[in-house]
Amino acid sequence: MKVSDKDVAYVAELANLELTADERARMLRDLNSILEYVDRLSELDTENVEPMAQVSDRYRVDVSRQESDRFAYATRDDVKEGLRPSLPHEEAVKNAPETDGTFFIVPKVIER
Amino acid sequence: MAAGGEVKESGIEGIRSAVSERRTTAVAIAEEFYARIKKDDAEIGAFLTLSEDRAFAQAARIDKMAAAGEPLPPLAGVPVAIKDVMVTRGVRTTAASKILDNFIPPYDCTAVARLEAAGAVMLGKLNCDEFAMGSSTENSAYHPVRNPRDKSRVPGGSSGGSAAAVAAGMAVATLGSDTGGSIRQPASFCGVVGLKPTYGRVSRYGLIAFASSLDHIGPFANTVKDAAFMLRTIAGRDPMDSTSADVPVPDYVAELEKPARGLRVGVAKEYFGSGLDAEVRAAVEAAIQKLASLGCEVIPVSLPHTEYAIPAYYIVATAEASANLARYDGVRYGFRAPGTRTLAEMYRQTRDGGFGMEVKRRIMLGTYALSAGYYDAYYLKAQKVRTLITRDFDEAFKKVDVIAAPTAPTAAFKLGEKVDDPLAMYLADIYTVTANLAGIPGISVPCGETREGLPIGLQIFGRHFDEVTVLKVAAAYEAA
Numbered sequence: 001m002k003v004s005d006k007d008v009a010y011v012a013e014l015a016n017l018e019l020t021a022d023e024r025a026r027m028l029r030d031l032n033s034i035l036e037y038v039d040r041l042s043e044l045d046t047e048n049v050e051p052m053a054q055v056s057d058r059y060r061v062d063v064s065r066q067e068s069d070r071f072a073y074a075t076r077d078d079v080k081e082g083l084r085p086s087l088p089h090e091e092a093v094k095n096a097p098e099t100d101g102t103f104f105i106v107p108k109v110i111e112r
Numbered sequence: 113m114a115a116g117g118e119v120k121e122s123g124i125e126g127i128r129s130a131v132s133e134r135r136t137t138a139v140a141i142a143e144e145f146y147a148r149i150k151k152d153d154a155e156i157g158a159f160l161t162l163s164e165d166r167a168f169a170q171a172a173r174i175d176k177m178a179a180a181g182e183p184l185p186p187l188a189g190v191p192v193a194i195k196d197v198m199v200t201r202g203v204r205t206t207a208a209s210k211i212l213d214n215f216i217p218p219y220d221c222t223a224v225a226r227l228e229a230a231g232a233v234m235l236g237k238l239n240c241d242e243f244a245m246g247s248s249t250e251n252s253a254y255h256p257v258r259n260p261r262d263k264s265r266v267p268g269g270s271s272g273g274s275a276a277a278v279a280a281g282m283a284v285a286t287l288g289s290d291t292g293g294s295i296r297q298p299a300s301f302c303g304v305v306g307l308k309p310t311y312g313r314v315s316r317y318g319l320i321a322f323a324s325s326l327d328h329i330g331p332f333a334n335t336v337k338d339a340a341f342m343l344r345t346i347a348g349r350d351p352m353d354s355t356s357a358d359v360p361v362p363d364y365v366a367e368l369e370k371p372a373r374g375l376r377v378g379v380a381k382e383y384f385g386s387g388l389d390a391e392v393r394a395a396v397e398a399a400i401q402k403l404a405s406l407g408c409e410v411i412p413v414s415l416p417h418t419e420y421a422i423p424a425y426y427i428v429a430t431a432e433a434s435a436n437l438a439r440y441d442g443v444r445y446g447f448r449a450p451g452t453r454t455l456a457e458m459y460r461q462t463r464d465g466g467f468g469m470e471v472k473r474r475i476m477l478g479t480y481a482l483s484a485g486y487y488d489a490y491y492l493k494a495q496k497v498r499t500l501i502t503r504d505f506d507e508a509f510k511k512v513d514v515i516a517a518p519t520a521p522t523a524a525f526k527l528g529e530k531v532d533d534p535l536a537m538y539l540a541d542i543y544t545v546t547a548n549l550a551g552i553p554g555i556s557v558p559c560g561e562t563r564e565g566l567p568i569g570l571q572i573f574g575r576h577f578d579e580v581t582v583l584k585v586a587a588a589y590e591a592a
Binding site: 003007008010011012014015016017018019020023026027030031033034035037038039040041042043044046049050051052053054055056073074075076083084087091092093094095096097098104106107108109 | 214215216218219311312325351352354355357358417419420422423424426427434438441442443444445446447448452453454455456457458459460461463464467469472473475476477479480483489490492493494495496497498499500502534535538550551576
């Protein structure tokens with residue numbers, strides 16, 4: 001078993017999930033079975049292989065350029081007014097579970 | 113195919129000319145399709161939301177143009193429907209999740225806006241696996257979709273509603289999304305055409321993100337030609353998606369007329385190994401023979417890292433999903449758990465109550481793969497294997513123009529058959545995830561049936577941005 005009960009609890013906390021006792025038991029079983037299958041990746045020697053984060057890394061990148069310059073294809077000149085008008089305020093809060101019309105309201109963050 | 117009847121005969125071109133020549137009206141066509149949906153969809157379950165006001169307003173606009181003798185746009189009056197992972201202004205969009213049950217988007221997905229600008233009539237939003245995570249549409253938080261060809265079976269997934277709606281004649285064409293096979297596999301299961309274009313070919317703006325480096329939007333249709341019409345409409349650079357490519361969009365429809373003779377078709381033994389159903393194998397091999405008889409040259413190629421695609425995919429996809437789904441926190445939109453006292457409690461209970469089991473499983477797996485101490489072993493390793501899989505295709509495409517393979521290892525399976533075994537469900541994508549990892553285009557076209565009458569799909573992969581050749585080979589096979 002690669003993943004323990006403790007790991008499940010820790011990862012759930014990182015992911016902001018609570019999970020019931022039953023769900024935790026299923027996670028433990030399923031994550032171990034999936035990771036066991038994933039382990040076959042270790043059969044491959046990837047010592048000198050570059051990681052691929054994006055398809056566009058491969059066909060549009062100018063490798064002679066450095067760092068973020070390499071991804072210049074994805075940049076554009078600044079547009080003064082934005083690409084489109086921003087959403088009106090009332091549209092932006094319309095789907096909020098709780099709002100006063102100006103802000104999103106959430107439970108208290110800092111206890112006094 | 114029986115379902116769809118007369119509409120299938122006419123297709124996109126037929127509908128446009130019928131409306132243009134005033135033999136019928138776009139409103140009458142929309143009414144006919146809604147009548148069929150209301151009669152048949154209770155049993156199928158393809159639709160989550162109908163957008164009748166929007167559809168009839170668009171249809172009336174088209175009819176007004178036709179009455180005035182104005183030239184009609186290419187998709188005029190064509191009834192389409194959209195997988196519910198693409199946002200539609202003013203029309204509820206759920207991603208088939210309870211966490212977005214009440215979400216009314218304030219803007220339109222670019223692909224949807226382009227279809228409507230081309231005259232298409234959007235009938236409604238289609239069921240799918242929650243957040244497009246699944247291979248059977250059984251992970252919908254609302255209800256499963258039944259395969260129109262055999263209602264005891266799944267339609268495939270995650271775009272099960274998109275495939276079923278076309279197969280059952282409830283839409284002429286639909287949009288789906290494909291992160292690991294979610295267009296091609298359900299197209300195969302339901303006996304329709306499904307196309308996943310090159311990564312960057314179609315803007316993802318307004319597509320609810322699952323795994324951003326693997327997500328694609330693409331069409332379903334009854335014919336390759338209709339799929340080409342759909343692609344021609346939605347493809348092309350969009351300033352709202354920085355990964356959408358500034359590559360010219362060819363006239364896919366006109367290109368279909370050119371012959372496929374002389375094209376080199378690769379066949380990789382890795383796609384015909386153990387686990388491939390014997391009837392599927394026979395049908396796909398016969399289809400490849402048919403391509404040879406049409407003057408294509410069949411050449412063996414090797415894609416040696418294929419067996420590592422599923423494990424690499426499930427790490428990359430879940431890692432990206434765990435980050436993308438962090439936004440569902442009950443603050444700005446969607447469900448919020450009631451009666452919580454602190455912000456942390458509100459986040460956790462909202463996500464616990466709003467997400468289904470498979471979504472939680474993938475968030476957990478992705479979070480684990482990205483967590484301190486495991487990042488190199490899982491996420492970085494998977495990204496390196498992604499490079500190897502992509503190189504396999506680069507090498508193969510030096511020798512061939514397209515690669516032919518089965519779309520899925522089996523025909524449609526029974527509802528409930530794999531729900532309790534996530535790994536078995538993941539393996540339904542074994543022949544499709546490679547194209548997502550490499551970003552190459554792939555199509556599934558019907559290539560016969562099993563003895564039980566279940567559709568089988570032939571998959572054709574092509575080079576980056578070479579949808580033209582993929583569609584041409586698919587159309588040649590379809591016509592033969």
